Amino acid sequence: MGLWERIKRFFSTHTETREKHVDEKLRTHYYKSTKDKVIQDIQALLGQQSGFTISSINEEHGExxxxxxxxxxxxxxxxxxxxxxxxxxxxxxxxxxxxxxxDFGYSRKLIYHLYGEINKRLQFVGTGLGDELTSSGNYR
Incomplete structure (x- = not known):
């Protein structure tokens, strides 16, 4: 991680995961499960965590x-x-x-914590696996 990335990370109140993130822990996580099962498990997990309130669930869009x-x-x-x-x-x-x-890394630590809890509930496959897509948009 370069100096610029460290400075941006320190002076931020926002953290977001993505496919090719510099921080490997913040790359998109993949699980061996269906979308509906993952949403149900995350809903149950958040219900057990104190201080977390689900505002809405849009199953159609997966949010x-x-x-x-x-x-x-x-x-x-x-x-x-x-x-x-x-x-x-x-x-x-x-x-x-x-x-x-x-936020002094709070948003980043929150994501680390949530991914850790999800990894305990679901079968973790890996991170940043989106490059399995070929140029035609089909999987290998």
């Missing part, structure tokens, strides 16, 4: 909107996409509500 009131206040969007049968991707975006210029 779960969560308000976090534990520690610092935050707004989280969890996106669940079934990329092929029994291969489901999860991406997470967290915005921390703070008057400061930084």
């Amino acid at each position: 779960i909107i969560v308000n976090v009131k534990k520690g610092k206040k935050a707004f989280m969007v969890i996106t669940v996409i079934m990329v092929r049968p029994f291969r489901t991707a999860i991406d997470i975006s967290v915005n921390t509500e703070t008057i400061l210029f930084s």
Whole structure:
């Protein structure tokens, strides 16, 4: 991770996972499951966590909107996409509500924590597997 990435990460109140993230822990996570099962498991997980309130669930679009009131206040969007049968991707975006210029890594740690808890419930396949797509858009 370069100096510029470290500076951006420090002066941020937003963290988002993506396919080719510099931080390997923040790459899209893939699980051997269906979209509906993943959404149900995440809903159950968040129901057991104190300070997490699910605002809405859109199963059609695979989005779960969560308000976090534990520690610092935050707004989280969890996106669940079934990329092929029994291969489901999860991406997470967290915005921390703070008057400061930084959340001091809180949003990043929140994603680490959530991925860790999901990994305990579902069969983890890997991170950043989207490059399995060929140029034609089909899987190898």
